Amino acid sequence: MKTLIKEFAKGIVKENPTFVLALGLCPTLAVSVSVGNAVGMGCASTFVIVCSNVIIASLKKFIPDKIRIPCFIVVIAAFVTIAEMVLKAYFPLLNRALGIYVPLIVVNCIVLGRAEAFASKNTVMASLFDGLGMGAGFTLALVLISAIRELLGTGKLLDFVVFPGFEPALAVGMPSGALLVIGLLLGFFNLAKRRAR
């Protein structure tokens, strides 16, 4: 049990997919405009990572090594399709806001990275917790980035006005602002890591 918790916890801080592994930056840049979008994207990605990790870990003996990547993609794509259908049916507004980035979870390198680097080599239980941890880490990173961007770029947080009379810095809400905020946070975490050592 202890190792399982360790597998979960490493995804949040020590091997955070966004700030440490620097994976999946394309959706991170694109959907971190508002906290609502970030939570939606994080949940959808977590669902896909967890399910694909479990299935791939349980199928690893049957997947021929030479064609493992196409096999992983088939599994991942199946779950992305499910996630997309659920979003379309129950959260149409969120689905519209996330747009192309929901189907693009298929090629999100966090998902494929976990399948290749972890699930294809470890047990089903370990892969389940690894997926949960990575998903949580990705979601938390998205929420952190999008909270900063929404607050500075629109003056609101989850559509509540936080500072009345604040003139939002539009640049932070624009794509350039995403690069700026992610870059600064990456630098900050690297600094913190170096200080901790």
Added chain:
Amino acid sequence: MNNKLIVSTSPHVHTKESTARIMWLVCLALAPAGIAGAYIFGVAALRAVLIAVVSAVCTELAIQAALKKKATISDGSAVLTGLLLGYNLPAHCPFWIPAVGAFVAIAIGKQIFGGLGQNIFNPALVGRAFLTASWPQHMTRFTAPLSFDAVTQATPLALLKENKLIGHISYLDLFLGNKGGCIGEVCVAALLIGGIFLLARGIISWHIPLTFIATTGCMYFIFGGKVLFTGDWLFAVLSGGLFLGAIFMATDYVTSPLTRKGQVIFGAGCGLLTAVIRLWGGTPEGVSYSILMMNAAAPLIDRYTKKRIFGTK
């Protein structure tokens, strides 16, 4: 008794020239343009520049204290960044615009990269680009010259872009600064005085400013008119921030190429991009963006124009 044998590495002969001295001389060279700006736009202009300078210095102090680095505000580079940023603002902008701009300029434009000498982009222009992208409504509302009561007026370039340039602004007005615009860019005459001073002291060379201004002028002569080769190049050269950018910002030691050949390429690239943005781009003025883009290319230009090391092929 002091005639001991001193053994040391070169250089053995020192000049008085130092980073701090150069920075303060550039600040001095900027003074005429600031005085002209204050005369043209009134006290508001002085206030904006002052806030920018004070915020830049405070930001530098605060960051260096937080990172436990040696405070280097006495080298004048923070003052210069604040001054240049202030010159790039409309006179009647809200008080927090220069403060935020100076903070971004020093924190993100300079200290993040490791301080003076390490930055890729001109810090003042980073601040200006951030302000323009964030609060375009404040950054494009220019004060009319010699009105003293915040009457707004579009810049000559903005009028040209919208085909509203009715009548003709005389070249003399453009040269002396009787036009709408940023605080430090309007008075070409004052900028020229500062530029000649810097040239005479050998602080800048002619390579970047001349090629920058000449390329923009040539582009306008060729493409600026209704028919090729009929453009009003003098209008293009004298309006906007071309002289401020070419003399004081494109020549920044840190962010421009080191070789003379590289500086010519750099200046020509800046001029070309400025003309392209002004003629066909979405904004009326492109000097600041063109310098930022060429800043990014400066290391590449340096590598391409590096002189052959003696004894190698």
